[in-house]
Amino acid sequence: MEFYDIEQGVCVTNTRLSGSANDYRKTLNHEGYDIGKLEGADLLDRYKELPRWPETDFEPREYQKIPISKLLQLYYDGEDHALLSLATGLGKTFVAGRFLSRILDGDPDLRILVLADQKPLIRQFEESLWAHLPKEVSTHLWYGSESPAYRAGIDIGTFQSLDNPDRFNQARAEEYDIVVVDEAHHAPADSYQRVLEKTEPDFLLGLTATPWREDDKSMEELFGPVRESLTIGVIEALRKGYLTDVDYRLYCDNIDWEHMHEVSNKDYTITDLNKNLFIEERDDEIIDEFQDVWRDSDTGRAIVYCASIDHAKRMAAAFRERGFGARPLHSGLKDRGAQRRLRSFRRGDLEILTAVNMLNEGVDIPEVDIIVFLRVTHSRRIFLQQLGRGLRLAEGKEKVTVMDLVADIRRIAEAIEIDTELEKGEEKEVLTRSFNLNFRDQQAQSFFREYLEDKAEISTYDDTEKVDFP
Missing domain, CATH: 3.40.50.300 (P-loop containing nucleotide triphosphate hydrolases)
Incomplete structure (x- = not known):
């Protein structure tokens, strides 16, 4: 009862409730719970009374x-x-x-x-x-x-x-x-x-x-x-307004511009280039940026994608120190614990989930209006799945804000490609801007838009493929 955080319930059996089960039900009722019972004959009667089809108002879009x-x-x-x-x-x-x-x-x-x-x-x-x-x-x-x-x-x-x-x-x-x-x-x-x-x-x-x-x-x-x-596809869905608007913010303040001159005119694997290019930001700086975004949140629900279980635990603790309701979600949790955190998040009792590959598929929480990518390596499929956790339309939700603290050049290429494809569509259709790509660093914007202009395929490279760097 405490696990599900409920006060009312019903004991259900397709035969007869055992004496011990019925005694326990009575004990719970004596303690203040409201626990009814449905036995086999009751279920059969209820089944006969049911309409053949569920009474729902869900109509296809x-x-x-x-x-x-x-x-x-x-x-x-x-x-x-x-x-x-x-x-x-x-x-x-x-x-x-x-x-x-x-x-x-x-x-x-x-x-x-x-x-x-x-x-x-x-x-x-x-x-x-x-x-x-x-x-x-x-x-x-x-x-x-x-x-x-x-x-x-x-x-x-x-x-x-x-x-x-x-x-x-x-x-x-x-x-x-x-x-x-x-x-x-x-x-x-x-x-x-x-x-x-x-x-x-x-x-x-x-x-x-x-x-x-x-x-x-x-x-x-x-x-x-x-x-x-x-x-x-996601481009068509954004263009036609089937998904919520996206405010995509690329935080490239962590680029080591001095070191870039040293690595220029060389071939690097994706992994080595990322290590040479991006400086790791401190947790407190990240949360400072997050607080600015949180003030404009419509629904007060955020998913923060982390690089490892330890990273997720550390970030959840850091958010809690700033007064946020935050918990990590990862494969090391028992199933009951993970489900409980998801339920709390859906209800709004929990504001932030710091996740490690646990929310990529099959999780439907339309109220999410902030997505944060923290030093995660890029996979096109996983990126679109994780981004999709914030794309559903929801009442009171105007947009999803994406904070991408870049640690992978492929992510920049992917975001620019989406932005470019949507701009092409805008030449043919009259619509509001569904995907706004904002570089927080103008030097980074100029550099990467020019460098990646003819390198769209870089977003699909694996870690070991080499790229020439200007």
Whole structure:
């Protein structure tokens, strides 16, 4: 009860509540809680009273209607695969849910398998699906020691849990009519292929916000070609106002200009160039800058991406010393602790999360209006995923402010490329500026815009690739 921070609850069982459980319920009520009970007969009566479909007021946005219709067309035309690629914040899970609801309306006995990379993703996917399912279609989680209680409805599991022939044999895998792969850019990996190769669905659907892999393995072999009607990238989404406006601030005050003269006219790997170019800033200087941005926050929610677990812990402590409600979020936390911090953050009880690769995928917190990148190395896919945590529209939110304390030249190139692509669109469309790129140091702006003008591809380089430096 204390973990969930609740005072009211209900004990639920599909049979009869045991004597000891009922006694404990009474004890809690005596202590001031309000705990009811629902037993098997009660549940059956409640089920009969329920309408077939959930009563929700969620209607597809205009840009979501086209991919929903296209997926239905492909499915009923007998196509066997498709890739839905929507930028983070555009509701790919919602689109998939609506697609499944239309199919299940006519055939509720279909067997569906949803696969994802991490346990938090399958939990969130399951909860998102409930608003789209008729009451006779059940959902079952499949991870760790938990597995579906019976074979019907929709199974939702992790690749890691199903990559086990004793738990997921060929006969079981062939039961599914539809297989949905969330964060489908992971699917070409060998371990995931072993699971997918067992399945023989009538329709395989991949969902992703970043339809490429940095190891160049093809997604088209699994999910077919990229279709324009199933694709909305971040540039198009920003240009058309599907996502919130972005105030992107590049903090390049930490460049060692004197040392630049020493390293000029040389070839450097990306890693070596970054080490030579950028001076590490002190934590207190970073928080001074953050406080200036925080004063203009609409929703009072910030994510700070850090370079390591120790870095995240140190920054959270530094923010707390300045009076902020801040906690680190990282893989070293137990699942319950991580989920509790996420819930506190969603409610607004916690203002800042200092994160290390924990909020890249599948976390939906539209209220975030400040994103901070602290000395993180660049990966194009991870950058767009992390940036996307702040791009969702939300009531009372005018924009997301991005503080990028640059530690990687590829990040500068990526930001300039987005800005340039959006400027091209503005020549054709009348709109307000959706992405404002601001260099806090004018010398840095002049230098990098000139240097990177014909080097847009540098944003995709790996750490060991060499670049010539002027």
